[in-house]
Amino acid sequence: MQKNYSRNELIEISYSLRKLGFFRQDIKLNIRLVKKFYLNQNQSLMMAIKRGDTIDGDRYPEALKVLYWNLFTSYGEILKGYNEDSILVEKDNKSFGLYSKILSELEFREGKVDKHNDEIMAHRQYLTNKIYKFKTSWFVHYVSWQQDATLKSNTGAEAGLIITNKGFCAGGELGYENYQYHFYFDGCVLYGSGGVKNNDQDSIDNYQQSNIPAYGVKGGPGASIIVSSSKSRIGIKLPMIYSVQELTTPIQTGFSVDQESSLAFMASLHSRWQFNKWYLQTELGKYITQEQTFWGLGIGKEF
Amino acid sequence: MKYILLLLTLFSVNAYSYSNFIGHGYTSCLNCHFNPFGGGPLNDYGRVVSATAISSTALTPKSWDEEKVAYMSGFLFRKPKQEWLRTQVNYRGFRVVRNPGSSENEEAKWINMQLDGRVILKFGENDKFISVLNYGYAPLPSETPKGTKSSEWRSREHYVGYRFTPKFGLYAGLMDKVFGIKVIEHIAFSRVSPQVTQNDQVHGVTAHYIGQDWELGAQGFVGNLSQDADLRMKGGSVMLEKTVFGIHRIGASVMSSQNEYLKLLSYSAHTRLNLKEGSSILAELGQTNKKTENGSDDTTARFGLLQTYLRPWRGLYFLANIEYFNRDIKQDDYTLRWGPGVQYFLSQRIELRADVYDTRSFATKSSTRDSWMYLLQTHLWF
Secondary structure, eight states, X not given: OOTTOOHHHHHHHHHHHXXXXXXXXXXXXXXXXXXXXXXXXXXXXXXXXXXXXXXXXXXXXXXXXXXXXXXXXXXXXXXXXXXXXXXXXXXXXXXXXXXXXXXHHHTOSHHHHHHXXXXXXXXXXXXXXXXXXXXXXXXXXXXXXXXXXXXXXXXXXXXXXXXXXXXXXXXXXXEEEOSSEEEEEEEXXXXXXXXXXXXXXXXXXXXXXXXXXXXXXXXXXEEEEEOSTTOOEEEEEOOEEEEEOOOOOOSSTTEEEEEOOSEEEEEEEEEEEXXXXXXXXXXXXXXXXXXXXXXXXXXXXXX | OHXXXXXXXXXXXXXXXXXXXXXGTOOOGXXXXXXXXXXXXXXXXXXXHIIIIISOSTTSOTXXXXXXXXXXXXXTSSOOSOSSEEEEEXXXXXXXXXXXXXXXXXXXXXXXXXEEEEEEEEESTTSXXXXXXXXXXXXXXXXXXXXXXXXXXXXXXXXXXXXXXTTEEEEXXXXXXXXXXXXXXXTOHHHHTTTOSTTOOEEEEEEEEEOXXXXXXXXXXXXXXXXXXXXXXXXXXXXXXXXXXXXXEEEEEEEEXXXXXXXXXXXXXXXXXXXXXXXEEEEEEEEEEXXXXXXXXOEEEEEEEEEEEEEEETTEEEEEEEEEEESOTXXXXXXXXXXXXXXXXXXXXXEEEEEEEEEEEEOSSOOOOOEEEXXXXXXXXX
């Protein structure tokens, strides 16, 4: 910058820099203006604030207050331009806070200063909220799921069987979440039992079993969107389920039971309601290549 | 007639009450409805809340601010010019598909479920005296025998109410029974089992008290006088709710009713939890003791409801509906109904909703495939 610019020209340049969005350059220019034209007032004001003296705003020129205002708003614009939290944000926020305090002490445009402060505080909170944090939790679910099987006779007759299971799935979850999204992987150990009976109208003698033990594992990735300040969320999961459940061969000779694969993949809807660290969650999953569904309802707690 | 009433009960789907709006901080139905226990016509405040907090702004001109939206929430798209008369028109229709995807059993149809005209007269400070008439169309079930003399046009509710103080009011006429959580789904076991579904209104007198943290309803009823005298369920009910932690509600209900053939005693405990920004949880657990004239079908049924709402954006609600029903608690067999749903208030006066119901039976001596049903619903109100 050339030294022979007049004061009015420098003020016009400062205005143009702000309009063009060159806020750092504007800050440098305004500091230069303060030092060049209001050095003593600036120093005495700083000292008075440092000492905690009562400031009489009328003792200071209006033009100096406008320069402080320009510095305050330019730092505000710089802060609003940040998309993520960093050390630079902290540094600029310190300067923003300094000019906010100066303007408050001078009682200059107080309403507008408060409004800018609120905006910057909200933006800083937003930047903090955006940061993904590692989260883990444990949970226990009451679950129910069905499995297909086929009852066959050596005469070629067949009857579809459906095993209706209920039980519990206990496990954990780990993932990353910020204020809006949650990406995670969860898994649990499954234990339950179920019953099966063929349809009375089938051309095969009755086949019935009850309380057949079933155990296995279920797990997979998921993603949720967080929809409230209490961290309620809704999302989808793509879990796999592997369960072992042995149907006994019918006592009548010539009959056998074919079971579907023990491994299945699902797409499920998942929702959660949080009470501080505790939560209630539901899951409704549909097997991808089969007709059956999986239900889960349970509680969990974040570590 | 008995057959029709039974079918009406089974066929009814919606009662049009939104208990989940506790998620917006509304613990009491009285805030938004003329009926202090919810359902039926909205009051002026309720219409404004519906326009400015519940419905999306997708169809709202960008030049409108919330004040303008509130002004337009009235019957004729403006604030009424007088204080004593309110009119409303309400329509609901839906496509119901049972056993979707089944080549043999899929059954789909469109049902015009409700077309109501509502007239409300109100006088005095804070609507001290009200008179409500809700008359309209309700279809007879398709299974109704031909030649049955039963009109599809009838009064859904008509009553007068007087609030002696802001805290205490008395209401008399044809109203819903006071019992449990009034959820939208009237196929809900928690509504069917105690017989408090869409068409179970009764003539009676209802007292309502609302305190700082308490709300109490007591009702005495003589049945629906349009029914044959021997079928009218006469009795009474009491419901008590308490606000806990400032934003949630817990409550309990008990109701006894009987006619010449049947005696019912229902009781339940419930909670409504405010999970903030429109998200909420509703839960109810109860039983109904049924005694029949000859004792042949005496049972105690147990019902449970867990309904969860999430509101990702203004106007849009995702819900999960989980229901439990054991027809006879002496037996181990029970049914669970599970399903997600989406509710979208496109704008004030337009609600679109989709629900899926997956019903699974847990029985000791059988194992059957789930039964499926989905509903696509349109609700318009003016």
